[in-house]
Amino acid sequence: MTHAPQIKIPATYMRGGTSKGVFFRLQDLPASAQLPGPARDALLLRVIGSPDPYGKQIDGMGGATSSTSKTVIVSPSSKPDHDVDYLFGQVAIDKAFVDWSGNCGNLSAAVGSFAIGAGLVDPARVPADGVCTVRIWQSNIGKTIIAHVPVTRGQVQETGAFELDGVTFAAAEVRLEFMDPAAEEEGAGGAMFPTGNLVDELEVPGIGILKATMINAGIPTIFINADAVGYTGTELQDAINGDAGALAMFETIRAHGAVRMGLIAHIGEAAKRQHTPKVAFVAPPAGYTSSSGKRIEAADIDLLVRALSMGKLHHAMMGTAAVAIGTAAAIPGTLVNLAGGGGGRDAVRFGHPSGTLRVGAEACEVDGQWRVAKAIMSRSARVLMEGWVRVPGDAF
Known part of the structure; x- marks a missing residue:
């Protein structure tokens, strides 16, 4: 042999x-x-x-x-x-x-x-x-x-x-500039908001009707309010990843959001598109202890965000999802913007399971359509x- x-x-x-x-x-x-x-x-x-x-x-x-x-x-x-x-x-x-x-x-x-x-x-x-x-x-x-x-x-x-x-x-x-970050996804027509709305009502079987901001920026992302699915936004990985029911719920939300965004034609296709879209939940600022034991105070952040990647709650925040967060935060009326207190802003600091992250975005409205020239953040x-x-x- x-x-x-x-x-x-x-x-x-x-x-x-x-x-x-x-x-x-x-x-x-x-x-x-x-x-x-x-x-x-x-x-x-x-x-x-x-x-x-x-x-x-x-x-x-x-x-x-x-x-x-x-x-x-x-x-x-x-x-x-x-x-x-x-x-x-x-x-x-x-x-x-x-x-x-x-x-x-x-x-x-x-x-x-x-x-x-x-x-x-x-x-x-x-x-x-x-x-x-x-x-x-x-x-x-x-x-x-x-x-x-x-x-x-x-x-x-x-x-x-x-x-x-x-x-x-x-x-x-290392400073990064994500230029014109609205993703040109097939089926979404290159639109930052593929449904044409800053907030949609997303009907999810077994869960009900959820308010959702679905955005193509950095990476296609579905944002929902934490309290709509029984969370506070201060959760760490074990609270989600150790709960099979929670993971199944978020995957169902992700699959139905993907269809609504035009990224897939049928729910069954979601299993073959695991990387996108992401699903994340947001909440107004609140104090919590990060996974490293570091205390994050409400005054240190503008809002809370938790995001799932490949079926699990991420230990920190995906960089592309941070671009989506910064972009959505800069546009008045999105769920991300409202969780951060509403109004116009060109940067946001959010709390995630490992701590905090600041991301900036330059947004403007042109002929009734929102455009973001670039999103900016630092990594190493x-x-x-x-x-x-x-x-x-x-x-x-």
Whole structure:
């Protein structure tokens, strides 16, 4: 009996924001995986260690959470005035499925750093000391992200004093600008509010009629009020993730919202579109103790937000969902804006399970339609390991 040898593929394991994933240069992937399709998906599944019926991803690079079961492919940009193209794959843990339907805002913070280190940015554009502006084309959603990456002695600066709730250690600050973040989702006509309303009544079987703000910005997101589903907005992960009934309820809300947003045609399609849309619940500010034991006072925040990712309550906040929060908060009348006290604002600080996060957005109304020029937030990123990943040669 012959056995397929392992092959090794150049890769970098990086943390970006409150997520981490395996980064590849497109040119380093095996030829069959350089194009979208079953071979690429099979390769990334094997790299991460999915599908794993045990839910642990022991035989791969994944960390068995939605925040750590991620892959990124970066290549020289095909778009004018951009440095690199960035493609994100959210790898399911217990299913043989890679979701390409959305971006990861947290790992977006690492793309610029990776691109510089991987030689994908023109060296003439990298200062000896200062900030390198990396122009990123986010291929999943067709949007521009501008990353401002600190550079010291010609190298990406990764250490620093910037603290991000949900990340244990301080690091260098990476400022991100998500340009024109309203997502152009198929079936939604590119509209920020695909139903045409800032607030809808969403009928969900077994739950009733919920008020919902459904927005395409950063990532398609369904916002509901916490008290409408029996929560306060101060919950930590165990309160939701340990309750199978709660998870099933939120997935039902997500599926019906996805249909209403035009992202899927039938409820049954939601299982094959796990990464988008997100579902989140909001509430006015209140004090609570974060997962790290840090006390968050009501006076420290504008509102509370809890969001689910890949069927579980996120331990902090997805970067793309933060863009959706900042965008919705800037538009008077959305549930996010109302939870934050209403009125106009260009930035919001919200409480999440790990602490707080500030995100800004520039919104204006043009001919009766809301537009957001950009959303702005800061994250950090760091290389954890670099070299090669190995997979069996017959795995893809």
